[in-house]
Amino acid sequence: MKFQSRKDIVFQIITFGFAMIFIGVAIVIFVESGLEDRSSFLSSLLILSVAGLLLWMYLDTTYELTPIELKYKCGPIRGAIPIEDILEIIKGKTLWSGFKPATARNGLIIKYRKYNEIYISPKTNDTFVRNILELNSSIKVTANSNS
Structure with missing residues (x-):
């Protein structure tokens, strides 16, 4: 999707x-x-x-969920994160430093592997989270207390 x-x-x-x-x-x-x-x-x-x-x-910034990975594209920058490596998603928070293939504030911080994180801003955070949880229900979802 x-x-x-x-x-x-x-x-x-x-x-x-x-x-x-x-x-x-x-x-x-x-x-x-x-x-x-x-x-x-x-x-x-x-x-x-x-x-x-x-x-x-x-x-040209988009995200795609496949059964095995989250693909991101931001102009010439492209990459993929295996769904099984995603540990936590923080909703409604903005990552001001680090890797950000995003074009809005109050998106999603996705923590994967041990210390890696990426910030994305899908059109609707809730729809994205719901879809990724269908692929891996063990992902911890944390809502930002300010949102």
């Missing part, structure tokens, strides 16, 4: 704000130097690539 990532206003402002700043800087560099200065052209291309990467990650 596939899940789209929820998109909240904070991440929209950050993503599109930085993308527009990068695009603006690239345009200014390109207009001031034109095609004659190769290093300015390459700088503009690099800055536009970063803006493109930000937008790709924002627009």
Whole structure:
């Protein structure tokens, strides 16, 4: 079962704000130097690539539950976690540091193996948790006390 990532206003402002700043800087560099200065052209291309990467990650973040694993995709970043390795899910909390293929706050922190964790933000946390518990009922689910 596939899940789209929820998109909240904070991440929209950050993503599109930085993308527009990068695009603006690239345009200014390109207009001031034109095609004659190769290093300015390459700088503009690099800055536009970063803006493109930000937008790709924002627009293409999904999660998929299969009978054996949780697959995640965030732009070019892809991975999978075996369902049997998932120990705990914390609902309604935001992980501010660490690995976050997510585009919203108040998502799910998934703890797996011994010390690993990943933060995701499916459209609806409850539906995602219900579906993953159907695959592995031994996963501990903890609700954040602030939510």
